[in-house]
Amino acid sequence: MEYLVKDKSKVEECIFCLNEPGCDENYILYKAKYSFVKLNTYPYNCGHLLVIPYSHAKELHQLSYEAGAEIMKLLSKASDILKKVYKCSGLNVGLNIGKSAGAGIEKHLHFHIVPRWEGDVGFYTICSDLRVISELLDDTYAKLIDHFKNIKL
Numbered sequence: 001m002e003y004l005v006k007d008k009s010k011v012e013e014c015i016f017c018l019n020e021p022g023c024d025e026n027y028i029l030y031k032a033k034y035s036f037v038k039l040n041t042y043p044y045n046c047g048h049l050l051v052i053p054y055s056h057a058k059e060l061h062q063l064s065y066e067a068g069a070e071i072m073k074l075l076s077k078a079s080d081i082l083k084k085v086y087k088c089s090g091l092n093v094g095l096n097i098g099k100s101a102g103a104g105i106e107k108h109l110h111f112h113i114v115p116r117w118e119g120d121v122g123f124y125t126i127c128s129d130l131r132v133i134s135e136l137l138d139d140t141y142a143k144l145i146d147h148f149k150n151i152k153l
């Protein structure tokens, strides 16, 4: 709800560009050479993570080969960690390019990893945009941070 009612027309800075004023440094789990992993502050489900390149790229062809390769490795590691910690039976891994594809922040690419369980899409999700998340972000962060301390790419 906080995100939906926020006046986004006045937001000039990019929340995913680290080292810039206004960037969102909250809930970062891992920083690699070209990209980083953080919790989605507005999750679709418990454990919803984002893998984000440092470079302010809007299109896939703007990413370097090295950044793309690293992002694939991070998606793989993060998927393994989510399966282990959340015991999910599946995952949605994806990227929305452009507003019409559902990109909330279309000016900076970000890859979603969403844990899924059998039957987890409930009444509220089907009938409205309302989502019910049964875990606080601080609890999600506490569950995952130790697993990201030891990953090797």
Ligand SMILES: [Zn+2]
Binding pocket: 014, 015, 016, 017, 055, 056, 057, 107, 108
């Ligand atoms: Zn950016």
